Each structure stands twice: as C-alpha cells, then as structure tokens.
Amino acid sequence: MAVVDRREQVLHAAAQSFSLFGYKATTMDQVAKIANVGKGTIYTFFENKEELFDEILLGAIRELRHRAEAEIHAERPFFENVYHALDTIVEFREEHELFLKLSQELRDIGTPQAKAALFKVESVVLQFLERLIRESMDKGAIREGNAEVIAFGILKLFIAMTVEWDMHHPPMRKEELKEHIFTFLTQGFTAAP
Amino acid sequence: MAVVDRREQVLHAAAQSFSLFGYKATTMDQVAKIANVGKGTIYTFFENKEELFDEILLGAIRELRHRAEAEIHAERPFFENVYHALDTIVEFREEHELFLKLSQELRDIGTPQAKAALFKVESVVLQFLERLIRESMDKGAIREGNAEVIAFGILKLFIAMTVEWDMHHPPMRKEELKEHIFTFLTQGFTAAP
DNA sequence: GAATGACCAAATTGTATTTTTAGTCAATCC
DNA sequence: GGATTGACTAAAAATACAATTTGGTCATTC
Numbered sequence: 420m421a422v423v424d425r426r427e428q429v430l431h432a433a434a435q436s437f438s439l440f441g442y443k444a445t446t447m448d449q450v451a452k453i454a455n456v457g458k459g460t461i462y463t464f465f466e467n468k469e470e471l472f473d474e475i476l477l478g479a480i481r482e483l484r485h486r487a488e489a490e491i492h493a494e495r496p497f498f499e500n501v502y503h504a505l506d507t508i509v510e511f512r513e514e515h516e517l518f519l520k521l522s523q524e525l526r527d528i529g530t531p532q533a534k535a536a537l538f539k540v541e542s543v544v545l546q547f548l549e550r551l552i553r554e555s556m557d558k559g560a561i562r563e564g565n566a567e568v569i570a571f572g573i574l575k576l577f578i579a580m581t582v583e584w585d586m587h588h589p590p591m592r593k594e595e596l597k598e599h600i601f602t603f604l605t606q607g608f609t610a611a612p
Numbered sequence: 613m614a615v616v617d618r619r620e621q622v623l624h625a626a627a628q629s630f631s632l633f634g635y636k637a638t639t640m641d642q643v644a645k646i647a648n649v650g651k652g653t654i655y656t657f658f659e660n661k662e663e664l665f666d667e668i669l670l671g672a673i674r675e676l677r678h679r680a681e682a683e684i685h686a687e688r689p690f691f692e693n694v695y696h697a698l699d700t701i702v703e704f705r706e707e708h709e710l711f712l713k714l715s716q717e718l719r720d721i722g723t724p725q726a727k728a729a730l731f732k733v734e735s736v737v738l739q740f741l742e743r744l745i746r747e748s749m750d751k752g753a754i755r756e757g758n759a760e761v762i763a764f765g766i767l768k769l770f771i772a773m774t775v776e777w778d779m780h781h782p783p784m785r786k787e788e789l790k791e792h793i794f795t796f797l798t799q800g801f802t803a804a805p
Numbered sequence: 806g807a808a809t810g811a812c813c814a815a816a817t818t819g820t821a822t823t824t825t826t827a828g829t830c831a832a833t834c835c
Numbered sequence: 836g837g838a839t840t841g842a843c844t845a846a847a848a849a850t851a852c853a854a855t856t857t858g859g860t861c862a863t864t865c
Contacts (some may be wrong), residue, residue, distance in 0.1 A: 430679070433672045439792055460655075493622030497801070498801075503717070511723055530723040559803055560803060561801040561803050562795075562802070562803055563737070563794075563803065564795065564801070565788070565792070567775070568784070568788075569792070569795075569801070570616045570768055571773070571776075571777060572773055572792060572796065573771075575768060575769065575776065576765055576768065576769050577769075577794075578768075579764065579765060579768030579769070579772075580761070580764070580765055582762075583768065584761070584764060593756070597702060599757075599758070599761055599762070599765060600758065601802065602755075602762075602800075603765065603769075603796050603797075604796075604800050604801055605797065605800040605801065605802045606799065606802070607795075607796065607797050607800050608691075608754040608755055608757070608762070608797055608798065609689070609754065609755070609799070610753060610754055610755055611751055611796050
C-alpha cells in the first residue's frame, strides 16, 4: 500500500460524485479532481465508468442488506421480521443520497444505468425476502407456497402502501401502515366469525 | 340531426386515430380527413384537442366500468367479486387499443396527456373497488377498515402479480394467480393451526 | 347558418456546429 | 522500472438555428 491509498481515494470521490450528481452527470474528470488523482489513475483500478459505478453500487447494496438482516430475529414472528426489514429498507432507500439521485435520474432522463442499478437493488431485496420466506416455511412458521411470487407480492404491496401512496395522499401513520400490512399478511379481510 | 351525423363521424374518427396513434401523434387534420369533414367542423363540436380526447377516453372508461360492474354479484363472496372484476379490468386494459397505445406513449415519450389519462383510469378503478369494499363492509361480509387504503393495496397487489410479474417472468397460470390473491385477501400466511 | 380550408403563431423536428466526455498512451516522476 | 499523469482523440451530447408541422381561427362558400 502506497503512502496514500489511491484506490480508496478514487472510490471515495466516486461515491461522493455519484451520490451528488447521479450516474450521467458524474464525469471521470470530476472524480479524478475530487480524488486528487490523474484521470489515468482511475483506469488502473477500474476498467471503465460503469465498473467504477458498479463498485459504488455494490457497497450501498451491501449496507442495505446488512441493515435489513439486522432486523431479522429468529424468535420474532414472521410478520414482525418482514415488516421491520421492509420498513428499514424503504427508509434507507429514502435516506441514501445515491438511491435518491438514481431514482430522480431515472424519472427525469431515464438513464439506462440508473434503471439497471435500481433493478439490481430490487432484485437483492427480493432475494432477501424470498430467503426469509423460505426459511419461515421450513420452520413451519407460515404456510407453504411459491416463495418467489409471495416475496414479489409482499414487496410490491409494501412499496404501494408507502412510497406510492404518499405520492397522492398525506402519508400514512406508521401504526396504520403496520396494521394494514398485518391484515394482508396474517388474516386477510374475511369477517371475524 | 343532419343527413349524416357529423359529430358522430368526428367521434368515430377520433376514437380510431387516438387508439391507433396515441394522443400526440393524432393530428386534428388527420381526424378531419378520416371523418370526411373540414377541420373547422371539429371545433364546432369540441373546444380543442384535449376535450375531444377526453370524450373518447370517457367512452372507454364507461365501458371499462360497465364490464367491471357486470362481474359483481351480490350473492357471490367478496373475494370472488374482487378477483373477477380485477381480472376483467386488466384484461380489458390489455385488449383495448387505446389503453395499450397510451401506456406505450407514456413509456416512450412521457406525453402528459397520456399520463393524466391513465391516472384517470386508475382513479376510476380505485373508486369502483372502494365502493365494492364499502358495501361489503356494510353487509358485514368483510372486516371494517379504511376502504380507500385497502382498495389501493388490493389494486397494486393485483397489478403486481399480473402486469408487473409478467414483465420479468413467465406469466402465471390463472389458477395460481387466483390462489395467491386469495391467500392475501382471505387468510394471510399464518400457518394452519 | 353550418361547413370549410387557407392561414397564422407556436411548437416541434431536423440539421449543422460546437462543446463535452470516456477512454488512451507517450511522457514524466519517484 | 513500475506507478502516475494529463494532453489528446473519437464519439457523444449539447447548442443554435432553419425548416416543417400542428392546433386553432375565421372570412368565405355552400
């Protein structure tokens, strides 16, 4: 390792720039400038812009997964685990500059890399949920079923009730959200007997 | 009424053109040509392009609502009514040229009028669902709750399991879809005792 | 008096020109 | 002598501007 770790410098600068300006508006010149490094140096560590971006994205995804996993407690009921994990994920996504910027970039100019990145994030969340569901089924905590489809449904339902609902309504209180998700996941709408 | 009903001619031509080319690519000259009518004639019946479009859209929405309502039978369980109504709505949306074209237009070029139109369609579907839910609550067929939120959740869940799922997976069989929707709406995932 | 299409301002599209950007590589540095 | 660099290039993107298209009008026609 050199006196100053140039690779780390580049990564740090790139993380900053991608979070602040998004994929497209981040230029390699700018990253080099922020990192106090010649532009050529970047290319000794990363093939190209996309690979550099992938590295940054992977870091963010790793943290997202980490936070979600921290919400899983084997002794807690399935529903509580799902709810808290999803709540954490949505909150993290709404706080993390990179995700915010990429969403905005996708909306505003439809950058393919932003689209691909957010799709990757969704895939990871789905994988996470699917595993949680599978394990809960194995433990007999919930009924058997197609874990992939169920994960997909639960995620979309949660996104709908939080992000999408808030787009045209005053945001729901957390307890109300939890109650609704609870209804869908544990009992449905059949009238109490 | 004149020998030929020019208003009807215009409406018919407009319906054809909007369905075939979408909102933006439909020109008033073209509508006039198809309708065998001078362009000025259109403006004796409709204020402007948007109003003409609104008339066509309203017609399509009226038919959509009509079909959905035909799926509601008071003696059938709530869940069956919801499932068949939504199935009909999604199918109609996937068949009707106008809706298809508007969705494509929104994806490809983001025409504001296409966005507004599809939002209007969703609002109507939500209203329809909300009413069905309210009435079922009043009848005691399902548990009490916030009908608007529940309608929103059910619609998004259904769209997710049909349209969105099919975008990245082989489409679900109808029975499988019905079973999953059934699970969410009537019992949830709690393990059988 | 209903219907029309030539007409116009505004918006859209096409195009030529300039600027910016990702990526390279010969020269430089330590 | 391998790591580092920034001037350089081809390609892409932004800009400026000309040409065309389009929604809407209204004097004229039927």
